Amino acid sequence: MSRLYHIYNILILIYILCLSPAWAQSVEPTTLAVPRSAWQASGETIDRRSPAPKEETTTVHRRTIITATNSTSTGMPKPFDTLSYNFANSSTCIDFFAKWRANTTISNCNAISLLIENSNAFFHTLNSAAATSRILDTSCSADVSKCASIMTRLAADLLEAENCGDDYENGNSVVKGTYRDLVAYEPIYRATCLTDPSTQKYCFVDAVSNSTSPDDYSVYLMPLGTPLTVGDVPTCNKCLKETMDLFSTWARRDGQPIDSTYLPSAKIINAHCGDGFASTNITVGSVDARAGAGLAVPLPNLGIATVMALVLGLMLTGLF
Ligand SMILES: *[C@@H]1O[C@H](CO)[C@@H](O)[C@H](O)[C@H]1NC(C)=O
Numbered sequence: 001m002s003r004l005y006h007i008y009n010i011l012i013l014i015y016i017l018c019l020s021p022a023w024a025q026s027v028e029p030t031t032l033a034v035p036r037s038a039w040q041a042s043g044e045t046i047d048r049r050s051p052a053p054k055e056e057t058t059t060v061h062r063r064t065i066i067t068a069t070n071s072t073s074t075g076m077p078k079p080f081d082t083l084s085y086n087f088a089n090s091s092t093c094i095d096f097f098a099k100w101r102a103n104t105t106i107s108n109c110n111a112i113s114l115l116i117e118n119s120n121a122f123f124h125t126l127n128s129a130a131a132t133s134r135i136l137d138t139s140c141s142a143d144v145s146k147c148a149s150i151m152t153r154l155a156a157d158l159l160e161a162e163n164c165g166d167d168y169e170n171g172n173s174v175v176k177g178t179y180r181d182l183v184a185y186e187p188i189y190r191a192t193c194l195t196d197p198s199t200q201k202y203c204f205v206d207a208v209s210n211s212t213s214p215d216d217y218s219v220y221l222m223p224l225g226t227p228l229t230v231g232d233v234p235t236c237n238k239c240l241k242e243t244m245d246l247f248s249t250w251a252r253r254d255g256q257p258i259d260s261t262y263l264p265s266a267k268i269i270n271a272h273c274g275d276g277f278a279s280t281n282i283t284v285g286s287v288d289a290r291a292g293a294g295l296a297v298p299l300p301n302l303g304i305a306t307v308m309a310l311v312l313g314l315m316l317t318g319l320f
Pocket residue numbers: 068069070
């Protein structure tokens with residue numbers, strides 16, 4: 001074996017070693033699913049330290065007044081447009097938020113799941129059916145599988161100790177809510193992009209514009225971890241049926257917040273719309289997202305094993 005070949009092998013080894021932190025990170029999405037106990041039936045993590053922070057994520061849950069106004073603003077609403085600067089304890093977490101919020105690859109996905117509970121501008125946009133439709137035109141034109149993998153990766157990165165992991169563990173409501181919103185990107189995308197076949201209008205727009213039926217909007221909070229409550233009477237129409245069909249498939253997947261909110265909500269809907277309107281014959285959280293059903297990020301484990309074997313092979317043939 002030539003000397004050059006040995007040097008080549010050593011260079012490869014050094015290169016591989018330098019890359020390894022990046023690999024470690026890319027493996028993370030495979031362990032994305034947080035312990036199922038994190039989502040109890042209430043949709044909130046059991047939090048012994050501070051009972052208060054629940055409020056922050058529930059302020060926007062209820063919509064009350066609907067007045068048709070013509071919004072003249074054309075820009076897309078941004079998530080966390082009213083977030084206080086020191087929302088978290090760790091500066092690494094605050095930096096992480098600043099970084100991803102400024103990243104256009106991420107913001108170009110125009111994730112509705114990040115807006116529903118975290119955007120004052122979006123909340124106001126819901127007063128206008130026309131403006132809401134325009135926003136959906138934009139968010140529904142995103143490449144959903146690409147954006148789903150971006151959001152999944154971001155959710156995993158969020159939980160890293162060097163980002164927001166400590167604040168997540170401490171029950172920080174912004175961090176926990178953001179994690180749920182990121183994980184729920186695709187079910188919210190699919191649900192908000194559904195249209196009523198007879199009118200060609202977005203079901204979501206019909207829901208937010210129906211002033212006689214405010215519960216129609218509450219349906220969209222299920223994937224974010226908020227179930228319907230007893231007494232809610234959403235309109236029993238085709239949109240609701242299709243939305244619940246869609247949600248039932250997402251509720252089967254492990255690690256989705258909707259796996260704890262779907263069944264109680266489906267029962268409330270069936271009490272109002274009739275037995276069997278929404279499927280209740282499902283096993284929630286039974287489909288391992290890591291088996292490829294839920295997460296769009298491919299499993300990198302095999303790739304690493306192969307490369308490692310290759311490197312070892314090179315070293316053995318080259319150095320010895
Ligand atoms: C919005 O503006 C258009 C034209 O400027 C008008 O025709 C329409 O009625 C307005 N809609 C509402 C809900 O005010």
